[in-house]
Amino acid sequence: MKPDAAFSSAYSYSGPFQNLTLQPLPYPYEGLEPYIDTTTMKLHHDVHNKAYITNANAALAEAPQAAKSLTLLGLNHNVGTDLFGKPALNTAFQNNAGGAWNHAFFFKCMSPAGSSPSGNAPAQGGALAKAIDAAFGNFTAFKANFSEGATKRFGSGFEWLLVQPDSGNKLVTTSTPNQDNPLQQSAEVKGIPILTLDVWEHAYYLKYNATRPAYIKNWWNVVNWPYVEENYGKATQGVVPVVASS
Amino acid sequence: MGTALAGQKLQFRSSVPCRCTRARTVFTRAELTLKPLPYSEDALEPHISRDTLNVHWGKHHRTYVTNLNNQIKDKPMANKTLNELIVEAWNSGSPTPEFNNAGQVFNHDFYWESMCPNGGGEPTGELKAAIERDFGSFDEFKTQFKAAGATQFGSGWAWLVAEGGKLKVTKTPNAENPLTNPAQTPLLTMDVWEHAYYLDVQNRRPDYISTFVDKLINWDKVAERFAEAK
Numbered sequence: 311m312k313p314d315a316a317f318s319s320a321y322s323y324s325g326p327f328q329n330l331t332l333q334p335l336p337y338p339y340e341g342l343e344p345y346i347d348t349t350t351m352k353l354h355h356d357v358h359n360k361a362y363i364t365n366a367n368a369a370l371a372e373a374p375q376a377a378k379s380l381t382l383l384g385l386n387h388n389v390g391t392d393l394f395g396k397p398a399l400n401t402a403f404q405n406n407a408g409g410a411w412n413h414a415f416f417f418k419c420m421s422p423a424g425s426s427p428s429g430n431a432p433a434q435g436g437a438l439a440k441a442i443d444a445a446f447g448n449f450t451a452f453k454a455n456f457s458e459g460a461t462k463r464f465g466s467g468f469e470w471l472l473v474q475p476d477s478g479n480k481l482v483t484t485s486t487p488n489q490d491n492p493l494q495q496s497a498e499v500k501g502i503p504i505l506t507l508d509v510w511e512h513a514y515y516l517k518y519n520a521t522r523p524a525y526i527k528n529w530w531n532v533v534n535w536p537y538v539e540e541n542y543g544k545a546t547q548g549v550v551p552v553v554a555s556s
Numbered sequence: 557m558g559t560a561l562a563g564q565k566l567q568f569r570s571s572v573p574c575r576c577t578r579a580r581t582v583f584t585r586a587e588l589t590l591k592p593l594p595y596s597e598d599a600l601e602p603h604i605s606r607d608t609l610n611v612h613w614g615k616h617h618r619t620y621v622t623n624l625n626n627q628i629k630d631k632p633m634a635n636k637t638l639n640e641l642i643v644e645a646w647n648s649g650s651p652t653p654e655f656n657n658a659g660q661v662f663n664h665d666f667y668w669e670s671m672c673p674n675g676g677g678e679p680t681g682e683l684k685a686a687i688e689r690d691f692g693s694f695d696e697f698k699t700q701f702k703a704a705g706a707t708q709f710g711s712g713w714a715w716l717v718a719e720g721g722k723l724k725v726t727k728t729p730n731a732e733n734p735l736t737n738p739a740q741t742p743l744l745t746m747d748v749w750e751h752a753y754y755l756d757v758q759n760r761r762p763d764y765i766s767t768f769v770d771k772l773i774n775w776d777k778v779a780e781r782f783a784e785a786k
Contacts, residue, residue: 353758353759357758357759358759361759405709464656464730464731465710465711465712465729465730465731465749466710466711466750467710487710488709488710489709489710510710510750511711511749511750511751511754512750512754512758512759515750515751515754515755516754516755516758519611519615519751519755520611520615520616520619520751521615
């Protein structure tokens with residue numbers, strides 16, 4: 311599958327080969343306290359996220375020329391196609407371009423508790439709130455659905471809320487293993503993500519250890535609803551949230 | 557209780573007398589129990605902390621047992637040994653819901669017994685000879701085993717197995733293990749799920765792996781399993 315020509319500018323750029331860069335955290339390390347602890351944010355951003363960037367860049371150095379001009383989004387869209395040539399390279403991008411996108415997006419999906427003007431929910435009567443009601447019955451049912459998916463993802467992975475342009479902009483939840491995401495061609499359930507939750511143990515272990523459900527419950531306090539609403543608006547136009555400048 | 561290789565025996569609790577004449581062919585109710593750790597929770601300090609063992613065994617491992625029991629309650633699966641359950645639930649690669657819990661119960665039993673206080677060092681005797689024969693050297697085995705642990709992306713396990721009379725290193729994701737491969741017999745495992753090391757060394761999985769290999773491997777146990785596998 312080749313990237314849709316109409317959105318080629320999102321997938322590639324015509325400048326010289328440029329390494330992927332680690333996006334800054336949108337808030338201080340302690341910004342999500344007490345729900346996500348400072349030490350976890352430092353490790354998660356400065357070490358785990360950074361490692362995916364480093365490894366993705368290493369893979370880029372060995373990738374075919376066509377891959378070198380792709381943006382982070384473009385790399386993800388081509389995971390599962392034959393663009394990268396060798397299976398080992400495809401896996402390297404699945405894991406590390408996936409990891410780079412997933413973390414940049416995950417960190418943006420959060421904001422300090424109390425900072426969403428609409429509280430811990432999308433704006434009442436807004437487009438996203440209505441879409442959630444239509445798809446899940448009501449907001450509480452949506453949260454239960456999303457939380458259950460996040461709890462049940464066995465091993466490492468992410469839970470997603472996404473828009474599916476191919477089925478009339480249907481709003482669905484899904485989970486992916488490891489650093490896969492719904493942008494990748496090899497994903498079972500594909501679409502445009504508008505919200506994600508990282509359930510790798512490194513995302514919560516220092517504070518919550520074995521109690522992933524407690525982490526998930528507390529995470530709802532730091533969801534950046536204005537950002538999610540913005541993502542929904544764009545996704546219904548077929549546009550993927552931008553998470554990185556390269 | 558039987559050896560680790562034979563699989564965990566089910567504990568039978570019956571409130572009515574068994575009506576069968578052959579032992580263990582009819583059960584009124586069977587349940588797995590969480591096998592105790594082979595050592596105290598602080599016995600692997602300073603390599604693995606008491607806090608880690610307390611949560612890893614006391615919460616993660618215990619939850620797999622509880623969840624599996626809930627899944628197999630009152631079903632024919634409750635009449636199987638743990639090892640049989642794993643193979644059945646694997647379902648030739650399309651695992652049923654019981655697989656993750658059953659696999660993880662076995663994997664953790666096997667992992668605790670793969671370690672001991674004052675472990676590590678080198679194997680001796682026939683096992684050492686077999687390692688040198690099949691890897692070239694003990695150092696090469698260590699290199700491969702560490703690499704397997706380091707490169708298992710996400711959650712999973714590194715293994716030393718016997719296959720076709722030879723030793724080899726393998727790795728598996730999530731709850732998978734060599735029991736689903738009829739050609740392989742597991743001899744040693746190392747848990748590389750983040751919960752195995754995150755409290756102690758956070759992201760530094762390679763440090764945990766080195767510590768496991770250098771200080772924790774129960775080579776006597778591995779040798780025992782090796783002898784049984786031949």
